[in-house]
Amino acid sequence: MATDPDTILLETEETMEKALEHLKHELRGVRTGRASPAMVEFIKVDYYGSQTDIKAIAGISVPEPSQLLIKPFDQGAVAAIKTAIEKAGLGINPVMEGKQIRLNIPPMSQERRVKDAARIKKMGEEAKVAIRNVRRDANKHADGLKASGLPEDDIKTLHEEIQTLLKKFEDEVDKRVEEKTKEIMTV
Numbered sequence: 001m002a003t004d005p006d007t008i009l010l011e012t013e014e015t016m017e018k019a020l021e022h023l024k025h026e027l028r029g030v031r032t033g034r035a036s037p038a039m040v041e042f043i044k045v046d047y048y049g050s051q052t053d054i055k056a057i058a059g060i061s062v063p064e065p066s067q068l069l070i071k072p073f074d075q076g077a078v079a080a081i082k083t084a085i086e087k088a089g090l091g092i093n094p095v096m097e098g099k100q101i102r103l104n105i106p107p108m109s110q111e112r113r114v115k116d117a118a119r120i121k122k123m124g125e126e127a128k129v130a131i132r133n134v135r136r137d138a139n140k141h142a143d144g145l146k147a148s149g150l151p152e153d154d155i156k157t158l159h160e161e162i163q164t165l166l167k168k169f170e171d172e173v174d175k176r177v178e179e180k181t182k183e184i185m186t187v
Contacts, residue, residue, distance in 0.1 A: 035062045078100070
């Protein structure tokens with residue numbers, strides 16, 4: 001447990017940053033109507049008994065704005081990759097072409113855009129909950145400093161600084177959610 005205000009603030013900011021990074025990572029995988037390797041690179045494939053990201057076992061390219069081409073480094077992985085993509089629920093049918101897989105990205109329907117926008121909003125809310133949990137823990141640590149003789153004013157200031165961090169990260173989450181929603185809703 002942190003024993004001084006600076007350490008508490010530093011650890012709080014680092015943990016909130018991790019929650020934001022997790023959100024960014026999740027948002028990269030959301031379809032926008034354009035082909036992007038990020039849509040499939042983190043899909044897990046059962047590769048010789050272990051769950052492996054597609055990007056670790058295959059090259060992913062974008063030959064056209066509405067297509068992805070996946071070329072496994074090991075030809076034996078083609079069927080496993082195809083199965084993993086089908087199970088991922090992207091709404092895209094992978095087409096095997098010999099030793100590679102082609103994904104034709106259909107234009108997104110308005111209904112799909114609205115669903116994905118709602119999913120993005122939910123991801124943002126989950127990130128905010130994680131950030132608020134970090135604030136709660138930091139405030140507990142701050143209150144714990146009373147026992148070590150830290151003046152009441154210093155603890156109050158620490159609580160204010162923790163709240164400022166929370167606001168900063170919540171604003172960043174809102175900004176990312178808004179950007180991604182706009183990107184999805186743009187036809």
